[in-house]
Amino acid sequence: MTPKEEVVAIPVGIRRVAGTIFAPEKAVGTVLFVHGWNSSQAEDLDRARTIASFGYICLTFDLYGHNATSKFHSAATREDNMLDVVAAYEVLEKLKKPVAPGIIGVSYGGYLAALLTSRKPVAWLALRAPALYRDSGWQMPKASFDRADLNAYRRLAIGAKENRALRACSQFEGDVLIVESEFDSMVPSTVTANYRTAFARAASLTFRRIELADHALSKREWQNGYSKLLLNWFEEIVVRNDR
């Protein structure tokens, strides 16, 4: 049966962010989607519909500084967006207690998802091309980061103790999927290797590479490849665990 779709405004302090809830008739679990920088919840809608049809309440939303709030794009900080993610998480938390949501995060959204695990119970993480940033500058506008410095940072082998997102990963005990693009100029394979290495306590770890793909999965076949990987993993690991 097609899940119901409902547009919601999620309060984040005095702000609000736009979200969409996909609610199946009977839910066994919940899933939060966190999109990447310079993207929006639009990238997640199809996958959210599909995953909702497996019996999972899904929530997609637009990070502050994106889509309806894009005029704040140059002002938004990681602190702002982390608050968005926590607020979205709490929407799902209320809809289905006491089940811990799983998180599907892409790029910057994958980074925020990893950080969320140190603040909230998370059942599992599916991270595509998770980004990595220096800890410093947490309250600086994300759009102001020095690109050359960021690129250099992302070529380094970084231990779990040296970065707050990796440290969160090293404590995480749920199931983990990491997907990298073979030719990703934003998030090179050194970054996914850092994430992979950090997840030393994960209940399961699945690392897959989409051949030839770029960061944005700009070709239809790469998008389809990612959807297939994600859904295969979801059925093998999440659906089976929840049965």
Next chain:
Amino acid sequence: MTPKEEVVAIPVGIRRVAGTIFAPEKAVGTVLFVHGWNSSQAEDLDRARTIASFGYICLTFDLYGHNATSKFHSAATREDNMLDVVAAYEVLEKLKKPVAPGIIGVSYGGYLAALLTSRKPVAWLALRAPALYRDSGWQMPKASFDRADLNAYRRLAIGAKENRALRACSQFEGDVLIVESEFDSMVPSTVTANYRTAFARAASLTFRRIELADHALSKREWQNGYSKLLLNWFEEIVVRNDR
């Protein structure tokens, strides 16, 4: 169609080890099975038959010091058994050129399989509860190792540069499956974490845990769970790559 089975004697210098070749009508690839210490090729026969039915020539064999050569059990060294593995590999190499075999290794056999990748081209590695040993004592009888010292070593976080098997893993660029038993008193999760972390260049990495299981998978359901994981992975990763 049922694959043909042939018992073979594999020459290893002046010794010979007993092996079994499972040959399907048309082969697309080859697979070498390496059993664990205190086991024999008998543990692999059913899985070899199944994998051969997918179109892979499979070879199982008894490591020196086991089964027909068990009177040399207390004398066999890692050097002896490494020579066995290389000799078995070369049997497959001759049967199907120029395809690099994949290796399925359990415990001590997983350790030897990891080491083999630094000597021979290997397409992929499937390691169940791969064991780890200090580099020293390579030519000492394996049965003489100090168990307490080994147990202590297996509780350590060991970097890829500090151990020759992990170093081989860190150079390996094929697909990797690692399976651990949740309650493994021989190969604790620190060891599988060391392996997992070492495989930083793997094309894909799949880590799975068999819940409640012991090292030997002494219950039928754990054996079945391993077979299912292995075959799922084999179909997803190996069969699809070879199509």
